């Protein structure tokens with residue numbers, strides 16, 4: 001079943017290149033129809049699925065919202081080449097083929113008003129000199145943060161769980177005459193914990209030094225993210241016609257959030273001064289650009305990415321009832337590793353007698369938990385937190401899909417890869433639509449990692465200043481493992497429904 005590897009996404013091919021199927025429809029009406037399908041009548045996944053089926057092709061032309069008639073006064077060109085198979089998707093990772101300038105979230109660019117006037121690194125192409133400097137700077141922030149990352153993360157997660165435990169207890173008490181069950185939403189507590197943790201670990205800034213930022217920082221980031229992303233997302237808060245008119249029809253202004261962004265700017269300037277000066281002295285950035293890049297990596301990449309991904313992870317592992325016994329097996333794996341590491345620490349005379357509950361679950365511990373790691377990969381495969389990737393063809397080239405099809409891509413075409421389908425490609429993944437936590441175990445499982453694309457690159461590749469792969473590719477997986485290991489050190493079991501805990505069973509031994 002598993003192809004040892006696909007041919008390169010772009011190559012000289014035996015089969016002649018054919019025109020890409022699909023089209024953009026009549027001016028105005030075509031983009032409008034696709035926009036309404038995407039947001040309203042079909043939703044993103046059906047949108048891509050139906051068009052792939054209709055064209056009998058995993059590479060096809062379509063419009064991606066937001067689109068005319070409103071947004072950007074027609075300046076946004078919604079026409080893309082959609083790519084939904086594992087082989088063709090790889091073209092998006094090849095800096096020789098695609099230009100990533102200003103296409104982070106597609107043809108729509110919220111603009112530098114959201115980033116203090118700086119074009120931050122994530123919007124830069126690899127051929128722009130500044131990309132190398134800003135990417136190296138973000139990798140340096142991660143590298144420096146690694147020393148305190150695990151300890152700060154666990155401290156923040158403990159704070160979050162203490163708050164959740166208290167609230168759950170209160171709710172159970174209130175309901176004691178009716179039932180012993182209660183639900184506690186965890187998103188706000190999780191985001192507060194993420195914000196404090198990331199400020200310390202990435203920026204070296206302690207939020208307790210600024211009570212306003214400590215209390216409101218995560219809410220400011222939520223508002224800042226929402227204003228940038230809303231024109232491209234289905235929100236579901238308003239009836240759809242109103243959502244189309246008010247949320248998907250024009251760019252939302254940065255002015256609404258800029259006084260608060262400036263507050264975070266000053267916080268980083270004052271309390272993250274050491275990190276900022278590294279950006280200036282070692283990477284040649286101006287002070288303003290260093291701070292705006294720090295804020296983007298902190299707020300958009302890290303806070304935004306984890307805020308989407310960690311709830312998915314908790315929900316998939318915490319499925320009510322544990323029908324497959326996954327939680328029981330994960331708990332066993334986590335506790336075995338913790339016990340072994342505390343025994344060896346005791347034998348070496350470090351912290352003897354303190355037991356596994358007092359040691360930090362660090363990077364090396366979670367790398368010894370293969371089932372947990374494979375489960376984290378599977379959540380990333382099934383629910384990639386950043387589902388769309390974009391890149392503009394630098395030149396004409398031939399794009400190969402795994403159906404041995406070859407397509408003529410034109411210089412300037414905007415490729416739009418949809419990860420949820422590419423990572424459920426039946427040519428690569430057995431039972432592609434099923435959640436299989438053991439999928440990435442063993443030699444065969446390790447081979448599959450080359451098709452795990454959530455980080456804008458294969459899980460087997462490394463982020464580098466010469467590519468656009470997520471700087472935190474490994475840190476994200478390790479941190480996700482730390483969260484679940486933390487849960488099983490603290491609790492015997494937990495259950496999650498959507499974004500609420502419905503069960504937190506304290507550890508008995």
Ligand code: HEM
Nearest residue numbers: 121122138301302305306309385386456467468470471472
């Ligand atoms: C669950 C969390 C995260 C997810 C899902 C995620 C995902 C991604 C994705 C998909 C991209 C590529 C975007 C594109 O160009 O199309 C990216 C880029 C990037 N990510 Fe992450 N990320 C996460 C966390 C982090 C963290 C913690 C950092 C901290 C340093 C980080 C730093 C970056 C940087 C600097 C880039 C830009 C790379 C470049 O311009 O070459 N990310 N991330």
